[in-house]
Amino acid sequence: MKPEKILYVDDEAIALKYFERLVGPLAPVLTAISVEEGRAVLGTHGSEIAVLVCDQRMPGERGNELLRHARQHYPHIVRMLTTAYSELGEAIDAINTGEIYRYIAKPWELESLRADLRNALELATLRHERDELMRDRMVAQQGQLVAARLGSLLVACAGVSETAYERALFRFARAAQAVGSREAAIDWNQWDHADLQQAEAQRSVAIAAQLRRWLQRWGAFTGEGPAQDVLAQALGGEHRPDGVLLRQTKGLTELLSAPAGQVVTAEDCLWLAWQLWTEGRFSVAGSAGAWRVAPAAADPLPVDWLADAMERLRG
Known part of the structure; x- marks a missing residue:
């Protein structure tokens, strides 16, 4: 199944509604109000999610913790961090450690936000196609391995x-x-x-x-x-x-x-x-x-x- 959904995580209910209204025409949107809830959504819908956008400043765990979790357990998901200009250093650290594809500065500029998300969805599609090709290659190689083993057993x-x-x-x-x-x-x-x-x-x-x-x-x-x-x-x-x-x-x-x-x-x-x-x-x-x-x-x-x-x- 090709992942096509966007998961947005933010502790501000207004931001969740605003994001869903702005981005809904691009792709189906799932939302979560905390890092903990975001992990739960990933656990249930991980294979359906193409892009994860997470706010950095939230009560409890920071957004980059969820992005690190997604990197480890859902590597196919394109990860993005949204943050205020005053927190730009944290976004750069997240990029440098490989936790995110890019960051989106708050407050959002509508067309820039949509363009960034279109690019992220395209990247997710490319990753999915690559993974499908790799999976086909692995299946073929595994089949060849069993056949080669049988031939080697005859020699042995x-x-x-x-x-x-x-x-x-x-x-x-x-x-x-x-x-x-x-x-x-x-x-x-x-x-x-x-x-x-x-x-x-x-x-x-x-x-x-x-x-x-x-x-x-x-x-x-x-x-x-x-x-x-x-x-x-x-x-x-x-x-x-x-x-x-x-x-x-x-x-x-x-x-x-x-x-x-x-x-x-x-x-x-x-x-x-x-x-x-x-x-x-x-x-x-x-x-x-x-x-x-x-x-x-x-x-x-x-x-x-x-x-x-x-x-x-x-x-």
Whole structure:
């Protein structure tokens, strides 16, 4: 939703009415009579507000306190301070500390006020468009990250197991699709493209090492029954005659959905290691509000299964 409203905060009721009458033709106006009330309005309507105009001198907290709050919690809002000429120094300080876009001197000059607010609304529109583009970019990058991780897992599996590693990852990917793998979060304030690629490469090395440790720990595969006992104990499931019943599925998807830069743990790798150990003999399906891991038919793998899984998991 595009923010289009102006919030004006002033402790003088007459000023609120005057502002609303003057500015109403430009955009819908919300008002508040104190910093505390202004915070409440932001909490309720923050996503709808494009511009915040606040008087500096009010009983209790000063206007720049509200502007600082908006800067921290609602960075899309264009912030403006209105103040008398005698308080100009405070307005300049607010500008210098990045709390406001500009100040409006009191008493207002009508056409200048409207021009300033038009410019602020245009800036808010540009910010909204920029944020939408960034959001689309982030969604695309997150989808690409999951696909890249799946490809890296195939390489890691091939490096630690010589038999049925492709089928094991096929079962892993199908389970992630079934239970619903969440997007991998990327903090774009922390990562650029090169650093992210380096971190993901190091992550793949760590995963391969953990997979190797699990396979060494379990030794030779001794049959489906004992393997299901191992899984039930490791993931907190219940071994039943028709398979292992799981109520928690985080362990089935963490290798794909963990935030960028998160350290890989042995527990994160257990499910994929188990699929490698059992050579992809088991699949996952929904079962009465939970998930059942049970033996699966050894059908030939689809030729394009990896590309299909990448496409489905990236949403």
